[in-house]
Amino acid sequence: MEKILIVDDEAFICENLQRILGEEHYDTAVAQTGDAALRWLRENQVDLVFLDLNLPDRNGLDILKDIKGLDPDLLVIVITGYASVESAVEALKMGAYDYIKKPFKADVIKLIVRLALETQSLKREVRSLKKQHEGWLADGAVIAESRAFQEILQQVREVARHSDTTVLITGETGTGKDLIARTIHTLSPRSTRPFLEINCAALPESLLESELFGHESGAFTGAKVRKLGLFEAANRGTILLDELGEMHLGIQAKLLRVLEDKKLRRVGGTQTLEVDVRIIAATNVDLREAIKARRFREDLYYRLHAFPIHLPPLRERPEDVIALAKTFLSEYCRKYGRGFGGISPEAQRRLAAYPWPGNVRELRHIVERICILHEGERILESHLPRELSDPCESEVKDLLPPDFAIPPEGIDLDQVVDRFTHDLIERVLGMVDGNISQAAKLLRIPRGTLRYKLEKHHVESASD
Numbered sequence: 001m002e003k004i005l006i007v008d009d010e011a012f013i014c015e016n017l018q019r020i021l022g023e024e025h026y027d028t029a030v031a032q033t034g035d036a037a038l039r040w041l042r043e044n045q046v047d048l049v050f051l052d053l054n055l056p057d058r059n060g061l062d063i064l065k066d067i068k069g070l071d072p073d074l075l076v077i078v079i080t081g082y083a084s085v086e087s088a089v090e091a092l093k094m095g096a097y098d099y100i101k102k103p104f105k106a107d108v109i110k111l112i113v114r115l116a117l118e119t120q121s122l123k124r125e126v127r128s129l130k131k132q133h134e135g136w137l138a139d140g141a142v143i144a145e146s147r148a149f150q151e152i153l154q155q156v157r158e159v160a161r162h163s164d165t166t167v168l169i170t171g172e173t174g175t176g177k178d179l180i181a182r183t184i185h186t187l188s189p190r191s192t193r194p195f196l197e198i199n200c201a202a203l204p205e206s207l208l209e210s211e212l213f214g215h216e217s218g219a220f221t222g223a224k225v226r227k228l229g230l231f232e233a234a235n236r237g238t239i240l241l242d243e244l245g246e247m248h249l250g251i252q253a254k255l256l257r258v259l260e261d262k263k264l265r266r267v268g269g270t271q272t273l274e275v276d277v278r279i280i281a282a283t284n285v286d287l288r289e290a291i292k293a294r295r296f297r298e299d300l301y302y303r304l305h306a307f308p309i310h311l312p313p314l315r316e317r318p319e320d321v322i323a324l325a326k327t328f329l330s331e332y333c334r335k336y337g338r339g340f341g342g343i344s345p346e347a348q349r350r351l352a353a354y355p356w357p358g359n360v361r362e363l364r365h366i367v368e369r370i371c372i373l374h375e376g377e378r379i380l381e382s383h384l385p386r387e388l389s390d391p392c393e394s395e396v397k398d399l400l401p402p403d404f405a406i407p408p409e410g411i412d413l414d415q416v417v418d419r420f421t422h423d424l425i426e427r428v429l430g431m432v433d434g435n436i437s438q439a440a441k442l443l444r445i446p447r448g449t450l451r452y453k454l455e456k457h458h459v460e461s462a463s464d
């Protein structure tokens with residue numbers, strides 16, 4: 001039941017208001033002076049205050065100020081006498097919700113109170129949503145220990161506020177493109193509206209088209225009833241177009257039109273509909289390559305490129321690996337009733353050294369598997385899957401031919417190792433047609449390190 005405080009020194013007014021409000025089943029309390037009201041408010045939760053501006057002890061406007069100081073969101077309706085419209089206006093300027101003049105009518109009071117309480121509950125809802133959003137990042141929904149990812153979160157916060165800006169998220173599989181898209185939506189003013197996603201690679205062209213734009217009944221065989229498209233369903237919300245790089249050229253043209261005009265037509269329809277959605281596109285293919293290969297429209301690329309966010313692969317941010325592993329560990333310990341309290345230093349070293357071709361998703365799965373299969377106080381090296389627990393030995397142990405003879409005068413270790421490094425890099429580059437990113441992945445070193453080694457060992461590379 002909503003609680004209303006009446007602050008007035010005239011017993012008649014108080015009784016009258018109490019009676020009217022009682023008819024609507026509101027719970028009421030009465031204070032006859034400003035100080036008594038403030039004392040009461042400090043100790044009690046209240047939804048609404050009626051405040052007479054003519055009180056015996058203090059100026060009503062001062063009391064209003066103090067009430068607002070206690071709770072800026074508390075709604076106050078001021079009660080004024082006949083000749084004091086000016087002070088009512090003053091009170092409104094100071095944040096009063098409304099005013100009523102004496103004598104008042106019961107119906108008016110009831111209506112004002114109902115509207116005021118509706119406003120109050122909306123305000124509270126907004127406040128709790130806001131808190132939820134602020135909490136989203138604070139709660140660690142997105143782990144970002146590395147500088148690279150912290151900078152990304154900064155960009156996310158920034159673009160979230162600009163709720164019409166199109167965002168293009170790129171990154172290898174499992175780097176967190178979905179998560180970042182959802183975070184942008186959650187932190188944006190659109191967050192109370194839908195967040196809908198569609199995988200552009202999963203559907204044949206005609207189906208994707210009607211999923212996105214909707215269709216009228218009879219638009220094609222099988223279209224028995226009118227169907228709303230994703231753009232309409234997500235109105236005033238956000239759409240994530242996942243695996244955009246795989247979208248058919250025909251649909252790309254239509255999407256471009258929607259982006260340019262903010263209007264669309266359902267398939268088989270004549271009516272033009274306005275749409276208001278933010279588009280976030282995600283892809284793990286290089287769109288510039290796709291443009292070169294004529295699989296992606298350059299004009300659409302530039303439209304979507306308004307705010308690009310690139311998520312670096314996990315192997316380039318080892319600081320995140322351990323933080324993510326610990327987060328997933330407590331999540332799966334809860335889920336599977338395990339008591340792992342941490343990760344041993346050796347296991348941490350292995351985790352940080354592994355190249356994570358499947359990125360964060362792979363890490364999540366590995367931690368989950370450990371929690372299913374093992375129990376203990378800490379995650380040990382022996383709990384890790386083979387590819388992590390002894391990555392090198394198994395692959396490298398036979399590289400030195402058994403008949404490799406050391407000449408009597410000895411060998412120059414540095415020179416031999418350099419030679420070996422040169423040959424190995426050349427071999428790997430040959431395997432991947434000179435693609436440095438892929439070669440770096442196979443050699444489990446960052447691209448920058450590979451480039452440095454290429455220079456140092458004078459290896460020719462074809463492309464980046």
Ligand SMILES: Nc1ncnc2c1ncn2[C@@H]1O[C@H](COP(=O)(O)OP(=O)(O)OP(=O)(O)O)[C@@H](O)[C@H]1O
Nearest residue numbers: 141142143172173174175176177178179284360361
């Ligand atoms: N920074 C992060 N903090 C917490 N969890 C993360 C982070 N990055 C990724 N994840 C988790 O990793 C998993 C994979 O992330 P997500 O699905 O967003 O990747 P993706 O880039 O969309 O992958 P794909 O290209 O395969 O669609 C999810 O469970 C996600 O919650």
Ligand SMILES: [Mg+2]
Nearest residue numbers: 177178242282
């Ligand atoms: Mg994804």
